[in-house]
Amino acid sequence: MRKGMAGLVTVLFCGALLAGGCAKKEMVKGEEGVVPPVTTEKPSETPPAKPSIKEEAVKEQPIKEAQAATETGKEQPVTAQAATELEKVFFDFDSFILTQPSRDTLSKNAKWLLKNSQVKVQIEGHCDERGSDEYNLALGEKRAKSAMNYLVTLGVPANQLSIISYGKEKPADPGHDEAAWAKNRRDEFVIIK
């Protein structure tokens, strides 16, 4: 019995050895198939003289300077003028919600607007410098829009109002502290014709 086992086991081992050997060969072969390109590299032919080198004319693609004449500021159609009668409205950080003082200010502004119904006003939304400029453009617009919506609920005709966001591009105070930031988180009212 034991010897029988021995025979069995030995035979198994032999099989295993053979299998191991075979497996290895197949494996290597397979990989050879997979990677043909890099074999023993040919020494790259050294171009002896000019002709064999790839000529590459370096031709700068002309990049035109801006056609300044055609676009300088003249396209700005509206002459903006700060409405001194209309007070600014201020906001908390990263917020477009109107505070109570803001609503009081807007009520005063609404009265003036209703009195001067021929005047068209653009509400400019501004942010402090801390946010990202893209996000602040969207936030500034929300600030302008919340002021406009409040004015409309107070009876100001919507066609008297428009909005624009400047994000953090036009700070009222160039400082870098909370006092400056608080002044910059604002809506301004600009009379346009």
Place this chain on the structure above:
Amino acid sequence: MKKFLVGLLLLCIPSLLQAQQGYLEVTAPGNRQMQLAIAQPVSLFGAQNADIAKGISEVFNFDLTLAGPFTVMPAPPSENRSGIRPGEFDFAPWQAAGANLLIKSGYTLSADSLTIEFRLYDVSRGRELVAKRYSGKRGDLRKMVHTFSDEIMLAVTGERGPFTGKIAFVSKATGNKEISLMDYDGHNVQRLTKNSSINLDPDFSPDGRELIYTSYKRRNPDLYRRELFSGTEARISARPGINITGAWSPDGGKIALAMSKDGNSEIYTINKAGKQLARLTNNSAIEVSPAWSPDGSRIAFVSDRLGKPQVFVMNTDGSNVRRLTTSGAYNVSPRWSPKGDRIAYCRQTSAGFQIFVINADGSNDSQLTTEGSNEHPRWSPDGRFITFSSTRSGKEAIYVMRSDGSGQTRVSRGKGADSHPVWSPRWQ
């Protein structure tokens, strides 16, 4: 008998293992930089010109030091024979100096026309890897060297370098934010817009021939498309409210942007003529800054739908929205890497904005910058570098770093604040 069997087993196992391995393992610790030597450029015809020689060496030095895989060797050894072609010089002094790679340059200057021949050698194997000759004007010197730097990257890393690329950016040199263009290393600045209003968020078309940007020049933040070489310009989106953060799709067919025409800022796509509007997001929160995955199947964007701005990812039809960034209270400006595996973005921290990179699946969120406030990360077309703007040296300036955060180098030289860099695609 049993002992015998066990013994047999023990004897067979090692040879079994060995047979399956078949390879001897060769390992080494660390990840070294290759020692790169730049031979003194020589004149192939006519008198030597110190300016040309110095210019060549300097541009190579800047490009290849920034590249990452190389240490540029400070002083070239002296040579008995200093030809640039194979057989015209000896490898021995370079081998002795420990160089792995060697750049040989020869130039010919006649009047205003300049020809430079570059050759890259593998010093260890004594073999030429790539050789090119470029002809142009004397003023093309930097471009010629950048072009060969790109070739070197191709030969050594398998991926062409981005050094011939340009960076478009927003410059405040005139006091107004205008779009400008410069070589990636800050040379040859050209101003593109001169409208004295506010110009923002430039982005290149995939072929590098057109640029979109947002301008206030008609008193509303509208999206413009401009052909770089002709200067021709078209206003492609002037819908009421903002038309900002335009991002060109990888196939060039679409532009994703944020608009507020329907009430508040949402992500839309339009074609390059500004038509075929499609709305991708729809809620009461702010959505801005779309960024395409390189396969064009997904868009990362910023939304504050959970209270504070965070980066989200959605399919290009607006479905399957999921949040990408989970740490940090304020994450903006996502940009997908050209390989698609990572997303660079910008986080507001207690120490200003910092650039982070996160895997596209949300794992492995890591901070790359610490000094000053750093914004607007954009990848180079090969994904090896990230350009960004930083306030670390005072006013905002354009910087370049490797995508692991190493090698942070200022490239813009202007005195005005420079921001919003975008690295151009390769120019075919």
Place this chain on the structure above:
Amino acid sequence: MRRALKRNEPGPGGMLVWSFLLHAALFFLVTQLNILSGVQPDNAPVYYVDVVNLPVARPRSGNPAGSTAGATEPAPPPAAPKPQPEEMRLPAKTTPPSRPKTATAAPSVKAKQDRQETTQDFEERLARLQQETESRHESAALDALRRRAAGRGKGQAGMPGAAGKEAGSDYSSYIQSRLKDAFKSTITFQSRTPEVRVRLTIDRAGHIVRQRIEYSSGDRLFEGAVLQAIAKAEKSFTPPPGGQDFEHGFVFKPQGVGKN
């Protein structure tokens, strides 16, 4: 099958015969296998002198072309006691390697000079330097060998932290250690788990006549480092033992990468 064997269970004598036959068969198979698997001298050497980890003045200049190297080298170490598994093989086949470096230094030097005449001065300077380190290697190596031959069979000597199966004092592990040495000064990669498998054929003069990349993970930078390492290491190769060509596969990896 078990039952059949049981029925025919032979006596003690038969058992012996059985055993002998099986052993013979196994022995035959193993040796046959060895032949089939090509020219590798052997597979499982146990005794190993680690050239790599011994002090080297400048790893970069791994270049043994000492013109008098052969003369001053100590005698080849006694043939290593045969490791256990090799009892299953033809003993005659596995004995020769001893230290091929010492045995065959002279022809290699000659070949070397033929190939690199232009750099003779440099080579000579290197050679002197190399010779010093080389002799240090040798004595250290001999010491290690003696210690091991005297004492424990599978000791800790050899590469620290290595499993012991790393290599042996045969030609393939000699080449392996040369490659490791050169690889240290060239390794660079840009992917997470780069791997390159190369099959090298070395002719009887010790020159690489063929190198075939059988697999690459695709990291071009790493491939360059491997090829540079091979080129550097080749300068220090000595001819294979027995005047035969030598062929073996080597897998290059960064240390500590891909092990877990």
